[in-house]
Amino acid sequence: MTNLKLLVDGGDMKPGPAIGQQLGPLGINIGQVINKINEATSSFKGIKVPVELKIAKDKSFSIIVLSPPTIELLKKELGIEKASGEPHKIKVANSSIEQIISVAKTKYSGMLANNFKSAVKTVAGSCVSAGILIENKEAKDAEKEIASGKYDKEIQDMKTETDDKKKEKLDEFFKKLQEKQAEILKKEEEEKAAEEAKKAEAAVKVVGAEAKTEEGEKPETAGEEKTEEK
Numbered sequence: 407m408t409n410l411k412l413l414v415d416g417g418d419m420k421p422g423p424a425i426g427q428q429l430g431p432l433g434i435n436i437g438q439v440i441n442k443i444n445e446a447t448s449s450f451k452g453i454k455v456p457v458e459l460k461i462a463k464d465k466s467f468s469i470i471v472l473s474p475p476t477i478e479l480l481k482k483e484l485g486i487e488k489a490s491g492e493p494h495k496i497k498v499a500n501s502s503i504e505q506i507i508s509v510a511k512t513k514y515s516g517m518l519a520n521n522f523k524s525a526v527k528t529v530a531g532s533c534v535s536a537g538i539l540i541e542n543k544e545a546k547d548a549e550k551e552i553a554s555g556k557y558d559k560e561i562q563d564m565k566t567e568t569d570d571k572k573k574e575k576l577d578e579f580f581k582k583l584q585e586k587q588a589e590i591l592k593k594e595e596e597e598k599a600a601e602e603a604k605k606a607e608a609a610v611k612v613v614g615a616e617a618k619t620e621e622g623e624k625p626e627t628a629g630e631e632k633t634e635e636k
Contacts, residue, residue, distance in 0.1 A: 408432060410459040412443075416450030416474070419443050434465050446471050453478040473516040476532045479509045490537025496587055500539040500580035502573065503548075503557045506530055508566035523561050527552045542579045 410428060419425075419440050429436050439459065446469050447455045456472040477489055484499040503526075510525040519525040530552055533545035540548035551557065559565075568576075 407463070408461040410461070412457045412459060413454050414443060414447060414457055416453050416455040417444050417448040418451065419447070432461055432465075434461060434467060439467060442467075442469055450474055450482075453482045473513050476509065476513055476529055477536055479512055480529070480532065480536060480538060483509050484538065489535070493535055493537035496537055496591075497539050497580070497583060498537045500542060500576045500583070501533065502568040502576055503541055503552075503560055504565050504568040506533070506540060506548075507560060507564060511564055511566060522564070523552070523558070526557075526561055539580070539583075542576065 412425075412428070421436060421440060425436065425440070429439060443457055443459075447457065450471075453474050455474045455478075458470040458472060459467060460470070461467045480499075480501075481487070481489070483505050484501055486499050488498070490496045490498045506529050507526055510522065510529045513529065514522060514525045517525050517528065519528055527549055530540055530545055530549045533540055533548075536545075538545055541551075543551075552561075
């Protein structure tokens with residue numbers, strides 16, 4: 407039995423050199439494997455999914471779909487392309503507790519969490535480094551609220567649907583935050599541009615001063631040469 411671990415695009419695995427190098431030597435039908443993996447991961451379209459491929463000596467195979475990374479599930483749940491590169495400064499989404507519970511529900515079976523509440527708290531922890539707010543708050547503050555029991559009812563009920571009015575308020579809050587973030591980034595870019603302009607101006611002045619100094623030295627040198635000739 408041969409075991410292979412692959413990280414594929416959910417429902418959209420394609421043949422390529424890397425896949426060929428891994429599967430080719432095993433003598434199995436690559437096209438068939440890809441089709442089966444795409445069928446098995448179709449519910450995870452748009453995110454990276456770890457897959458374990460078990461290949462028997464008779465070339466038959468089985469597929470085990472493992473739980474996608476938490477950040478990939480959060481990206482899909484919240485409809486974002488990527489996490490924040492500067493999580494303390496730039497936020498990329500505002501999640502409801504129900505959306506966090508939804509991701510925890512998907513991850514729970516493969517987690518080391520003692521109970522479901524711990525799983526929810528772990529997912530909330532992943533939001534900290536991703537720049538994701540939870541219920542209009544910093545994710546680390548939401549973590550504390552989860553631990554204190556504020557969302558126990560939602561967690562016990564495994565509630566994964568967000569009320570429309572609540573979602574509207576979360577979106578409104580985040581829209582205003584995005585506008586503030588845009589203003590801050592614009593100001594920083596303007597300050598950076600001004601600083602670069604100052605540096606360029608200073609560099610031009612230095613070059614100009616050096617050029618003038620060189621020009622001033624030439625006549626003096628010529629005069630010295632004439633004195634020596636006399």
